Amino acid sequence: MVSEIEPSNIKMTIKNSKFWILICNLDFCILLFAFKKYLHFLVLLAATLTMSGCGTLARYREIKPVIAEGEEVEIMELEKPRPALRAGEKLTYEVYWLKIPVGIATAEVKDIVEINGRQAYHLVGTARSNRWLNLVFKVDDYVESYLDKETLLSLKYIARRNEGRYHADMTFDYDWQERQLKFENKVDGTKTTFPLPGDAVDEFSAFYYFRLKEISQDKPLTFIVNQAEKNWQVKIGITSMGKMNLPGVGVFDAFMVEPVPHLEEKPLEKGKAWVWLSNDERRIPLMIKMRVDIPFLGTIVAVLQKIE
Numbered sequence: 001m002v003s004e005i006e007p008s009n010i011k012m013t014i015k016n017s018k019f020w021i022l023i024c025n026l027d028f029c030i031l032l033f034a035f036k037k038y039l040h041f042l043v044l045l046a047a048t049l050t051m052s053g054c055g056t057l058a059r060y061r062e063i064k065p066v067i068a069e070g071e072e073v074e075i076m077e078l079e080k081p082r083p084a085l086r087a088g089e090k091l092t093y094e095v096y097w098l099k100i101p102v103g104i105a106t107a108e109v110k111d112i113v114e115i116n117g118r119q120a121y122h123l124v125g126t127a128r129s130n131r132w133l134n135l136v137f138k139v140d141d142y143v144e145s146y147l148d149k150e151t152l153l154s155l156k157y158i159a160r161r162n163e164g165r166y167h168a169d170m171t172f173d174y175d176w177q178e179r180q181l182k183f184e185n186k187v188d189g190t191k192t193t194f195p196l197p198g199d200a201v202d203e204f205s206a207f208y209y210f211r212l213k214e215i216s217q218d219k220p221l222t223f224i225v226n227q228a229e230k231n232w233q234v235k236i237g238i239t240s241m242g243k244m245n246l247p248g249v250g251v252f253d254a255f256m257v258e259p260v261p262h263l264e265e266k267p268l269e270k271g272k273a274w275v276w277l278s279n280d281e282r283r284i285p286l287m288i289k290m291r292v293d294i295p296f297l298g299t300i301v302a303v304l305q306k307i308e
Contacts, residue, residue: 078238078255081212082281084149085109085121090308091284096301103129103139105302107207113146115155120146125204137164145205151176152209154226157202172202172228183228200226210236211283215257225261233262244276244286249304253279254286 090108094101110122122144129139141163146156157172169186174196181194201209206225215221220237240256254276273290277283288302 078214078216079280080214081283083212085208085212087111087121088308090306091304092306092308093288093302094305096303098298099301101130102133103127104305107204109208112149115146118155119149120155121149121208122146123204123208139163143204145202145208147201147205147208151199152201152212153199154202154205157204172226174200174202174226181226181228194229196226197224197231200224200231202226206234207285211277230263233265235260235262239274241279244278246286246304249286249307252284252286255279 087109088111090106093105093107095103095105105127106125108124110124113120113122123146125141125143125145127139127141129137133139139162142160144156144158145154147153148155153176154172154174156174159168159170159172161168161170167187171184171186173182175182176196179196181196182191183194184191201223203225206223209223210221213221213223215236215238217238220235222233222235225232225234236257236259238255239258242254243251244254245251256274256276258274273288275288276286278286284304284307286304290300291298
């Protein structure tokens, strides 16, 4: 991609969030203390997803999409996604802040297990800052999600966060029969219960939920992402199509989406983000770029490094 991509048609609103987002769970390594206040959903969404090793600036600068800024969206047939996730898939992302490598994140479909009498995808994500960032703000996060294989509703979500001086060990248990979310933070002993909407997925599962759902240029995808007491309605529409060249990974037919989160039907307006995904049955997030409206934070880019 060109060194600084500013597609005017790619927008994502980001605002106050008690936890991290994710799409992407894109628990991005750089300055997560700011993310906890301003980041709420990223596709990809999120999810989660993006952080650990150094990588090279040269590799980042070589990423070039076919669609240039200002060009019209090409009409391309979209491939249908796989009907199920494949156990063993692991995606690794490099994260850059202002083109500086700051860490790595992974997103993995560990296996399929039984939880609360239901077959569920066991999803695992990690996020770690690299050595130089550890000197000023160390990030070492681990999350687990259990996504019902049939209904695609969250069953359980675990997040262990170590971000600078912030530490948490949180568990979210989803009781869909009683429509209650049981929350516990083992670090400070907090326990509470929140009501659940008709259906929802947690922040990290949202990343995989999107990959299993069909989307078209004339019909955006809408679903609910739960963040404890908050339930975000996320609308994701396609904004561009073309090819993405990732050196060392491959050349992909790809499409770009615009996630727009709403709270009580009001769209959030705090920053922008866009996501390139492979236009094939795997629906793999190839690159995520976020520009947060926070002084000195600027632009964060997550680039797919490896597919296993």
